[in-house]
Amino acid sequence: MIPNALPLSLQDNPRLDQWIGFPEAGRVAVRTGKVELGQGLLTALVQIAAEELDVAVARIQLATGDTAATPDEGYTAGSRSVELSGGAIRLVCAEVRAMALDAAARRLGCDAASLALEDGVILKDGLPTGLDYWAVADDLDLTRTASGAAPAKAAARFKVVGTDVPRLDLPAKIGGAPFIQDLAPDGLLHARVLHRPRLGARLVALDEAAALKAGGGAVDLHRSGDLVALIGPDEAKVLAAFQRLRDRARWEGGVDLGPGDAEALSLLDRPAAPPRIVERGAPLPAARRLRATYSKPYIAHGSIAPSCGLALFEAGRLTVWTHSQGVFFLRSSIARALGLEVSAVHVIHHQGAGCYGHNGADDAAFDAAFAALACPGRPVRVLWTREDELGVAPFGAPMVVTLDAGFDADARPVDWTIDIVSPTHVSRPGAHGGVNLLGAAALADAPPAPAPADLPDPAGGGASRNAFLLYDLPHQKLVHRFIPAPPVRTSSMRGLGAFANVFALESFIDEAAEAAGLDPVAYRLKLMADPRARAVISAAAEMADWDSPPPDGFARGFAFSRYKNVAAYLAMAVELSVEEEVRVSRVWCAVDGGLVINPDGARNQIEGGVIQAISWTLKEQVTFADGAVASNSWETYPILRFSEVPEIETRLIGDPTHPPLGLGEVSQGPTAAAIGNAVARALGARLRHLPLTRERIMAALLEG
Amino acid sequence: MALEIAFRVNGTPRTAHADDDAPLLHVLRNVLDLKATRFGCGAEQCGACMVLVDGAPAYACTLPAGAAAGRAVETAEGLADHPLRAAFLAEQAGQCGYCLSGILMSAKALLDRTLSPSRAEIVAALDPHLCRCGAHERMLRAVARAAATLRGETP
Structure with missing residues (x-):
C-alpha cells in the first residue's frame, strides 16, 4: 500500500x-x-x-x-x-x-x-x-x-x-490548433516587443518614425523606459515595423559581455560569495588521491516555438494567457510590475511547445500584459522572435565542478570533496522575492531586483542538486561557491545542477575505477548498498551485454544516478564511435520509478531526456559577441538532428507497490557521463569540459 | 503590394487578399485561419512551417505568398484521413507536438514518392526538421508504419 x-x-x-x-x-x-x-x-x-x-x-x-x-x-x-x-x-x-x-x-x-x-x-x-x-x-x-x-x-x-493510455492531447496536435500560438480571439491585435541585447543596456536612440513607416501606418508604438512594444492588427506589418525598429535601435552600457564569457571556466574569474560548506561524515586516511575539474557551459532551452503571451485589459481587470510553469507566481509578479491589485489579474495556462524549464514564457506573458494595458478592450498577442527565444530568455547555468578524493587501499573513496562554482539555477517570477520578468526590468519605474540566491537544498538545491553521491561513502563534503552576478540571466533548466554534477561525479567514478584497474560496473556495485540502485545498475549492464566487448570501432560507457537522490533511479550504458565527432549509436536504460502511471509516457520522457542530453553533451554552448548573444539562430546554436539519434532501449523495473518517483529529469546527467566515459575509452584520453565538440576531440587526439 | 492570390489548399480552391511578398505562412495562419502550419524560426532552419507546394516540401515562413499563386499547397489540415495521422498516434510519436505538422508534410512528400522507404530515406526526409523533446525515434517508426499501411500491410 x-x-x-x-x-x-x-x-x-x-x-x-x-x-x-x-x-x-x-x-x-x-x-x-x-x-x-x-x-x-x-x-x-x-x-x-x-x-x-x-x-x-x-x-x-x-x-x-x-x-x-x-x-x-x-x-x-x-x-x-x-x-x-x-x-x-x-x-x-x-x-x-x-x-x-x-x-x-x-x-x-x-x-x-x-x-x-x-x-x-x-x-x-x-x-x-x-x-x-x-x-x-x-x-x-x-x-x-x-x-x-x-x-x-x-x-x-x-x-x-x-x-499505456494514449496521450489525450496528441490528436489535436496533429493537424489542429492546440497551442497558445494558435489563439486568435476576435479583435486580436499583434505585438512585438523590443528587448535589451544585454543586461542593463540603455536605449539611447530609437527611430520610431522609420518603424511606423515600415508598418504602413497600421502599427502603434507604446513605450515605458527602455521597453517598447509595436502593436497592430496585421501581424506581417507589425513584424516589418519591428524589424526596422530593432535594426535602428542603439543601445549603450550594461554588462560587459564578450566571447570569453561563453567558457564555463570564466566563472572562476568572477566574484563569488563566501563558500558554503556541507559535510557528511569524516574523512579517513587515504592511500591515493585523484583530482579533476569538469565543466558545463551556458545552454539554451531552445523550444521549437518562440514564446507567446496573450493579454486583455478590460474594465480595470487584466486576463493573461501563458505557457508559464507557474500561473500563480506569474500573476503576482505581473500585478506588482504593472501596479495592479493581484485580485485584478487572472492568469490562465494554455499549452505551448515543449518546456524544459524557465524559458521565455513568463517574460512573453508580461510583454503581452504591458502591450494590452495600452489597448484596453482588445486582446493582444505577443510572439517572440527566434532570435529572442535563443538570445534573451534565461539560460541553463554554467558550472565548474572539481572533485578531489582520497581512496583507501581497497579503492574505496574515504575522503571526498565536491567543489561547485555556479550562478543561480532559479530566477523565476517570485523567486527570492523578486518580480523577475525581463520586460519589467526595462520599465521606467522598474521594480527592484532581488538579492541573488540559488534554490536552497531543502527545495532540491540548484547548483547543489545531486552534489552528493548515493554510493556508500564514509565522507562527503560539498563546497558551493555561488556566483551572484553572471553576465546573462540564468535559471532553471531540466535537472538544474544535476546535469553537470552527475556528469562530473559519474565521470570521476569511472576515473577512480580505471585508476584501480576495476570494471566500471563492478566498481559501482562495490560502492553501492541501496538494493534499488544495485538493481538498475545490474539491469542496464545486462541489457548492454556489458561483459562482452563492444563491436570493433565502438566503445561503451556506463553511468548511474538517482535524481535528487530521492526520485527515480536510472542506470545507463551507451555505445558510440568517435571519428572526429562523437556518434552515439545505442543506449540502454534501466529505470526504477516505483509505480509508473503510464509506462509508454515514462519511456517517452526518459528517451526524450536522453536525446536532449546527447545534444547538450555533444553540441550545445551559448556564445557571445559584440555585447550580445551570438548563438541566436539554429545555425549558430545547432542541436541534435534525426540523422544523429541513437537507438534507445528502456526497461522499467520498478515495483508498482512503491510510490511513484519523478523520472522526467533522471536521464540527462547519466547520459553526459556515460558518453564521457565511453569517449574516454575510445580515445584513451578524458574530456572533462562540455560540449564534447569536434574541436575538443581533435585536440585530445593530437595530445594523445 | 496587396492583391488577390488564388491557389489550391488541400485540394480546395482558395483566394486570399494579401501582400504578395508576405510569407505564405502568414497567409495560411492569419488570412485563411489554417493554423496547423507553425512558426518556428522564420529562417528555414527548423522545419516547423513545412508545407508541400506542388508536392514538394517548402518552407512557408519564407516563401512569398505570391509564389504560391496558381499552385497546389498541402498543409497538415489535409492529413485527417491519411495513414500518417493514425501511425503517429499509434506510435505516440510526439511529446509537445509543435514540430509535428512540418514533419508530417515532409513524411507525406516521401511517401508520395515511395511506399517502401528505407530507414535512411526516412531519416533523410526528416533531417531538415528539429525536434527538441527527443521523440525522433518514434517519428521514424511512425513513418515506416504509415508506409506499411499504404502498402496494404498490417503494421
Missing part, C-alpha cells in the same frame, strides 16, 4: 471542491494547479482520477493552471507533479468515491461495503442500483477538508494506472 500521507499540494489546497466537482451528468471535473509542458502530465493525472473514482478516462474533464479555477500548486517543476498533484488527486478521488458509496448506502438502506462502482454507476451485488455519482452528488459535502483517510486502491487492483 502507498501510505496516505497528505501530499504538500493537498495541505496547501485542502478542500475537496478545490480538486473535484460534478458539474454535469456523466462528467467529472478534476482540477490541477500543474500544467502540461509536453511531458504528458495531463494524461497521467486523468488516469489517476479515473482509477480512484472508477469512471472511464473520457468522463474526466481536467482543468489545469488557472488562477481563478484551480488549486495553487506553485511551479510545475522538479519532476514532482505525479507525486504532488497526482498524490492529491488520488486521495481526493478515493475520498469522494467513499463518500459517494456512503451516500448511496444511506439512500438504499444498505451497508456501503456491499456496494461497488463501475464507470460511475453504483452497483449492489453486481447489479445497477439506479444510482451513480451524479445522482448522489448533491449529498456530497465537497466543501469539507480532505482527510486523506479514505483507502486508496492497492496496486494489484489498478485497471487504468500502469497502462
